[in-house]
Amino acid sequence: MAVMLSVVRPLLLEPVVLGLPENIHDALLHCAKGEIPPEIALMQLLVVSISEEESAQALGAAIWNALENRDIETADRLGVMQKLWDLARDTVQTASTASSIVICKAPSWPRQ
Numbered sequence: 470m471a472v473m474l475s476v477v478r479p480l481l482l483e484p485v486v487l488g489l490p491e492n493i494h495d496a497l498l499h500c501a502k503g504e505i506p507p508e509i510a511l512m513q514l515l516v517v518s519i520s521e522e523e524s525a526q527a528l529g530a531a532i533w534n535a536l537e538n539r540d541i542e543t544a545d546r547l548g549v550m551q552k553l554w555d556l557a558r559d560t561v562q563t564a565s566t567a568s569s570i571v572i573c574k575a576p577s578w579p580r581q
Contacts, residue, residue, distance in 0.1 A: 489516060493514050493524060494527065496510050497527060497528065502543075507546060510550055511550045511553050514550070532544055
């Protein structure tokens with residue numbers, strides 16, 4: 470009986486270079502225009518911002534401005550960023566809570 474072996478070479482992909490915007494407003498603008506997906510825009514926003522508060526304020530203001538201007542498409546794109554961020558926060562909070570649970574060790578058996 471003949472056995473055939475096939476050798477599979479791993480697929481090597483070229484690295485993807487994702488440029489970072491110069492400021493937080495550029496990340497929001499690229500997402501608002503649909504040039505980058507919300508998850509990439511959120512990553513860029515958090516990387517280039519000085520603080521989480523600055524990011525939250527900028528994102529909130531951008532969503533508010535889109536809603537005021539009745540630009541529902543932009544508000545929806547930015548809203549996805551907010552939902553992703555909220556989900557990430559909830560995940561981190563859940564993990565933090567779980568890690569703070571104290572595991573009690575059973576007492577060792579009495580020695581004889």
